[in-house]
Amino acid sequence: MTYPQLNVHLGRLAQNAETVVRFCKDRGISVAGVTKGIRAIPEVGRLLLDSGCEWLADSRMDNIHRMRAAGIEGPFLLLRIPMPDELEDLVRSADCSLVSMSDTIALLDRECERQQKDFSVILMVDMGDLREGIWPDELRQMAETFRACPRVRCLGVGANFGCLSGVLPTPKNLTVLADLAEEMEAYLGYRIEVVSGGATSSLKVFEDGFSHPRVNQLRVGEGILLGRDVTGLRNIPWLRQDTLSLEAQVIEVRRKPSFPIGEIGADAFGNVPTFEDKGVRLRAIVAVGRQDVRPEGLFPFDKGIEILGASSDHLTLDVEDLDRALRVGDILSFHVDYGAMLAAVTSPYVEVRLLEE
Numbered sequence: 001m002t003y004p005q006l007n008v009h010l011g012r013l014a015q016n017a018e019t020v021v022r023f024c025k026d027r028g029i030s031v032a033g034v035t036k037g038i039r040a041i042p043e044v045g046r047l048l049l050d051s052g053c054e055w056l057a058d059s060r061m062d063n064i065h066r067m068r069a070a071g072i073e074g075p076f077l078l079l080r081i082p083m084p085d086e087l088e089d090l091v092r093s094a095d096c097s098l099v100s101m102s103d104t105i106a107l108l109d110r111e112c113e114r115q116q117k118d119f120s121v122i123l124m125v126d127m128g129d130l131r132e133g134i135w136p137d138e139l140r141q142m143a144e145t146f147r148a149c150p151r152v153r154c155l156g157v158g159a160n161f162g163c164l165s166g167v168l169p170t171p172k173n174l175t176v177l178a179d180l181a182e183e184m185e186a187y188l189g190y191r192i193e194v195v196s197g198g199a200t201s202s203l204k205v206f207e208d209g210f211s212h213p214r215v216n217q218l219r220v221g222e223g224i225l226l227g228r229d230v231t232g233l234r235n236i237p238w239l240r241q242d243t244l245s246l247e248a249q250v251i252e253v254r255r256k257p258s259f260p261i262g263e264i265g266a267d268a269f270g271n272v273p274t275f276e277d278k279g280v281r282l283r284a285i286v287a288v289g290r291q292d293v294r295p296e297g298l299f300p301f302d303k304g305i306e307i308l309g310a311s312s313d314h315l316t317l318d319v320e321d322l323d324r325a326l327r328v329g330d331i332l333s334f335h336v337d338y339g340a341m342l343a344a345v346t347s348p349y350v351e352v353r354l355l356e357e
């Protein structure tokens, strides 16, 4: 066994997934389980489907291939609007994609012609978060594109909230999105089946009592994986937060002054650190750093531990207030936030350990 290690509690993840699916189902919503935050670990993909998620959604074709290679058949939804260079792969290996550009739809239609297949897409509308998506007044023009691309079907319209600018979903902007679906139906003359109303952050709107007969899909990652909603700055009270943990080993324990000795320049990453002089304190170093994880997203399990700083390979802790003696070789556990999870699962240095519970 090597450290650092990311423990993934599959049973707890399944509980979260089932709870989210039930919550959504009661409101006429189906769930696309989002796997990108955990680099599409196949066991996680499988439990999302077993828990009732209708789609597996990921931002990367590589991750979709990872699940396919493990025998998972999807259906797969590509979350990032596709690169022209991945369209061949997309049509071959996924079942649906988010899109926002006419050019991409035209290229997709040509690729479909080549492969003698049809392909479904969800047209993204920018509701103010300013990442991907058409402006609402481009809808008619996009309908023209779809009409000229008969192999590409507009399965739905969708929006992102809180991804880039932190703009929150509301009853108002979700209703606008649903209205756009009806407008698109009028242009296209066929039913827009899906109105994809956002991600984890949209759960709150429905918790607060909103529902809409047309808004019928959410794409949920963080809520299931961590029980958190970072855009809404909250732990979701009806989900578990103990799904993942990072373990790392103590490699030094020593009393040191809390104020550095000597002239202070910048640290290894170009930041000029500041210090509070608390006198001599007991410190520990654990063998984990920026090559493994995003240290700002680590939260010690133990009370009495404060993270002081991190370099590429070392995390320094103030353990003066810890209620037990710490020794070299001890293992410390940390909660991870979304950024730390993402860094850990994509670092070649972190071993992922799957646990039944």
Ligand SMILES: *Cc1c(COP(=O)(O)O)cnc(C)c1O
Pocket (backbone or CB within 6 Å): 034, 036, 037, 059, 079, 080, 098, 160, 198, 199, 200, 201, 219, 220, 221, 222, 223
């Ligand atoms: C990542 C992503 C999601 C999932 O977001 P969570 O906040 O993890 O639920 C949904 N939609 C798109 C387009 C994404 O890129």
